[in-house]
Amino acid sequence: DTEVTQTPKHLVMGMTNKKSLKCEQHMGHRAMYWYKQKAKKPPELMFVYSYEKLSINESVPSRFSPECPNSSLLNLHLHALQPEDSALYLCASSQEGQGSLYGYTFGSGTRLTVV
Amino acid sequence: KQEVTQIPAALSVPEGENLVLNCSFTDSAIYNLQWFRQDPGKGLTSLLLIQSSQREQTSGRLNASLDKSSGRSTLYIAASQPGDSATYLCAVRDSNYQLIWGAGTKLIIKP
Numbered sequence: 001d002t003e004v005t006q007t008p009k010h011l012v013m014g015m016t017n018k019k020s021l022k023c024e025q026h027m028g029h030r031a032m033y034w035y036k037q038k039a040k041k042p043p044e045l046m047f048v049y050s051y052e053k054l055s056i057n058e059s060v061p062s063r064f065s066p067e068c069p070n071s072s073l074l075n076l077h078l079h080a081l082q083p084e085d086s087a088l089y090l091c092a093s094s095q096e097g098q099g100s101l102y103g104y105t106f107g108s109g110t111r112l113t114v115v
Numbered sequence: 116k117q118e119v120t121q122i123p124a125a126l127s128v129p130e131g132e133n134l135v136l137n138c139s140f141t142d143s144a145i146y147n148l149q150w151f152r153q154d155p156g157k158g159l160t161s162l163l164l165i166q167s168s169q170r171e172q173t174s175g176r177l178n179a180s181l182d183k184s185s186g187r188s189t190l191y192i193a194a195s196q197p198g199d200s201a202t203y204l205c206a207v208r209d210s211n212y213q214l215i216w217g218a219g220t221k222l223i224i225k226p
Contacts, residue, residue, distance in 0.1 A: 041218070045214070107158050
């Protein structure tokens with residue numbers, strides 16, 4: 001299995017809703033990432049988990065709450081989002097190792113629309 | 116601070132042509148460079164990964180080169196096809212292990 005699987009593919013939520021995005025990989029990668037991508041822009045890093053511990057939070061608002069229940073699974077919990085949070089949310093994973101010689105594998109993304 | 120630039124921002128060529136996409140970076144202290152493809156509204160597909168010690172990588176009709184000293188990488192696509200139409204992004208893994216992205220080149224292959 002060489003894939004990162006993201007669900008759902010599309011999500012529409014109201015500003016008072018609570019929802020979660022899910023990401024799964026079975027490649028044995030120990031680093032997992034959440035990115036946000038707006039149209040015609042490159043991805044922006046949100047969070048990094050390394051060995052199931054949060055290692056980087058790029059000053060993301062608290063209405064986004066990541067969770068890494070185990071080495072294969074990464075969740076992003078969403079609450080009280082704003083319309084400007086509408087974007088493509090991408091999950092990625094990579095092997096950890098000396099000198100970070102490894103590339104990233106991305107999922108197909110969740111297209112989030114906040115109404 | 117590492118900055119990555121991709122030129123051109125958009126490119127349109129007839130089917131069958133060979134083409135080159137460019138990626139430049141300001142700090143040569145990188146671990147690797149990765150080329151991705153993104154179709155509209157979709158996720159990122161990794162095309163090629165070049166380690167800092169390597170000069171090039173090949174996969175099918177794609178060839179990526181890396182000249183770390185000059186801060187440049189190129190992605191060569193041979194015999195282009197309409198299915199190659201997509202946005203191509205390059206990203207470098209910098210000395211802080213972070214992935215620094217270019218803005219992408221939108222490629223259109225005309226049948």
